[in-house]
Amino acid sequence: MELSDSVVKGLQTLADPACFDFRAFTAFTEVAFDSLLSSRTDRALDLPELKKIDQALLKHCHVATTTFILEGIKQNADKSTISSCLEDVKFDSERVDAFYTSYQKNKRNLESLLSSIDRCPPHITDASWRLEYCMKNGHVHNVNQPTFLISFNTEDGGNEGTSSDVNFSCTLEQLQDLVGKMKDAAKSMERATQL
Amino acid sequence: MEEVDRILIHSLRQAGTDIDEDVQSVKQFTSELIVEAVVRCLRVIDPGLGSGVSTTLPPGMSARFRLGMSLAQACQDLGYKGEIGYQTFLYSNEPEIRSLLMFLVEKLPRESAEASDQPAGKSALLQKAIAAQIKAQLALPWLPPSCRLPLHCKTQSPGPCHSFRAQPLSLPYSLKAPSKKQAKEVKEYWRVHLLPVTSQPSQHASVPASLLENHVSELSAAQEWENEWNSQGLLSRLTPEDYRSRKRARLQKRIEEQLRTAAQPRPDTHGATRSTSDLTELLNSFGGTATGGDILTKGTRFTHSEKFTFTQEPEKAAQQMAAAASALPSSHQSEEDLKAKQEAELSDLQQQLQQLSVQMEEVGGDIRQLTVSIHQVSDELKQRELSNSEKQDTVKVKKQTIDLLPDAENNLVKLQSLVEGSAKRVVHLASQWEKHRAPLIDEHRRLKELCSNREMESSMKLSEIKDLHDKIRHSAEEAKKKESLYKQLITEYETLPKDVSRSAYTMRILEIVSNIKKQKEEITKILSDTKELQKEINGLTGKLDRTFAVTDELVFKDAKKDESVRKSYKYLAALHENCTQLIQTIEDTGTIMREIRDLEEQIETENGKKTVSNLEKILEDYKAIRQENSALAAKIRDG
């Protein structure tokens, strides 16, 4: 994992026991993870444990730590990578372990945070159908044909998860065609599992 | 045999034959299984040979027969020496099948086995990961959206989506200057007003994007600097700071030149005058930082602009910072309030701006007029001074000549001697100078040489340093590659099945070898025992013969004299005869026993050939063929 000089400097400060005693360190890492995951972080650094530390330095460390966490998640860094990076910036083993435990604890949530930076078409979540038998309409009598009304429920992640329905009708043949094509898709998917 | 069978079955499975878990030895192989195994092996050994044959036994008898024949032919083509025909497959017996399978397994190409030892490529790993992921998702049951667990939420619903929207962040450190050199106000801003980075972006969703982007831009800037430093900076033999400052000066100069040429005053356009004056001011401020000292003494408009920029700077900075701070979203103010406030502020500021610009223009006009007049006055002054000093000089010369005029002749002689004296002195000084010059020139040459040597050395060292840099980069890259390969191999090693280990195989082979050795020893022991026994037997028979001959002679001699002895002689003869018979019988029994054992063994092997069951099978198949034939005949008749 490549780190910029400012991040390295921030992490070195964090590793320095003269700056951060262990209590302050744990409180600070907790805050760093929380500030990424929760949206109200204006006063996040106002903790009694961190009162003694210079605020500018503290903010620098905060930038460095959050950047490091995000880079780690982005690259899917494992334990050895994380610990070798932290040892390079002079973390002692106690701090490395403490950091990695929090990292592991928050990894899932952070991953979904990063994977939410994405765009995708509406996601079909469910389908419902109705079978109708059309007898006549204003223009034609004696139609006598079954019609399927299909509705796909979709969710759109980009629009704060609003769900909407797509409705359309099919004749019997058209539904058979639709089902056949979806079956093809399902089959090719199952084939993909057998590699 | 068990070991052999296990190895055989393992290799057959690798060749693609589907063998049940409960099949442990070749004895349990059915005809179907044998055919499948042989065909799979053939396909692996030579795709051309095996592709024409199906892996399953066809139902019709004649088709089975043909399949057996073609398989036998294929095996013979591969070089199988043993007896082989359709019966080998259809009416199998264990030893034949075993030898055939061993032959085929030995023929299997080794490369396939070696290829599986190679680390799987990245694409294969990826394929596997994809397959695993799809499988995992398929294994989850579908749930209606309203009752989804977090587990399902990840895959079965799209989740929130944002675009990658990065916003500039205000950071509590500066990349350009060390924090000690920062202005006090900036530091104050960092300490008191700056929000933590995670609350700076207007939407929380753009926090990660902004942080990541910030990091990437820092990294790329560092990399660019590294590249430039390695390619140009090192060659310039400056410290990084010097290099930077020199580069900045160079750039500033270039900008200045460009602006100057672009801002040539054009008197015809009235509107341009303001902008050009602004430009010249800007240019002056550029120059001001570089050559501040000179300008101060001159006391022209440069000083004004200097003062202006210097006094304005802290204020401006403070204003900017305040603006930046207020631009950041503060959660305590409602948006409308903010808007109204901002509008009021805006109009206020605009008014101020207008007033200030009007004032500025007035003052600027004044300044321009004044500077023009100052210029004129100072030019005039200079000219006057120049003419003044010239005039003073001429006055001095004229005064001296006038002083010398009264005693003209004496003074002339004096002057001549003075001239001669000074000429001599000049010659003297020249010779002296020559004397001094020669060693100095030598010294100079020497130093020059030294200098060039030094330069050579340093350039060599520079190139070495460059090489080293390259090497370092290469090694780092290689190390990275190796590390990733190592990781991949480790994971692969962990996923590999542990049951078929090489060491177990070699252990077993060694065991077998030692067993064979032991057996061989025993065999030789038994052989030597037998030999010894034979010897003993021979010795005993000789002894017996000899004893008998002696006894016979003695008793025979006495028998002529004594009747009772003759009887005993007869007994002796009878005894001898009986004993020989006995020995004969014992020997006969031995041979018979051996024969029995031989026969038993033969029976065993015959039993192993499954003759009875095979015969039954053959009978059935014969019947089937008859039936097929008759059915065919009937068809012909019907047709």
Add this chain to the structure above:
Amino acid sequence: MLLVFSDEHKEHLGFLPEVDSSVVGEFGRIAVEFLKKGSNPKIYEGAARKLNVPSETIQHGVEGLMYLLTESSKLMISDVDFQDSVLVLGFSEELNKLLLQLYLENRKEIRQILGELAPSLPHYQNLEWRLDVQLASRALRQQVKPTVTMKLHLKSGGTQTARLFQTDPATLLHLLQELERALAEVKSNHCRRILRNIK
């Protein structure tokens, strides 16, 4: 079921016996053509000049034929009923046969055209699909996210629209199950009984 003609309709059609049967056949062809593609008044004028009658008469005649054809097709009346209905008009035997033939030949097509007029939801046209696996994004490298992307082509009236969706493997299987259930429903006893009895 018999058709009931209004007096106006009768009057319009009354023009037909006055012209040659081949001309009536031509009128019939034009009527069917107009039903398919919309009317074209220029043709009326051309015919009017040829036959030397006012173009309005021609128009009435053709429109009368069109109405006759649509009404009878809409009700799907049998050929006997058609003949009986036309009898009221008092045309010649030959003309009646001509009309019957016209009706029988074009009934299916006209019904189809009429069917398109019925109000309906967008209609399924086609489905395209693709199996995607998302492997990395700008903010998250090394991910494996299989999705099935689908493009659903729908037709509403004369306009074709295509919509893009995606779904995950498990949901795809569920959708498939659900739609197969719909297909199976049409073959169920209940459904078959209704289909049989309503004809």
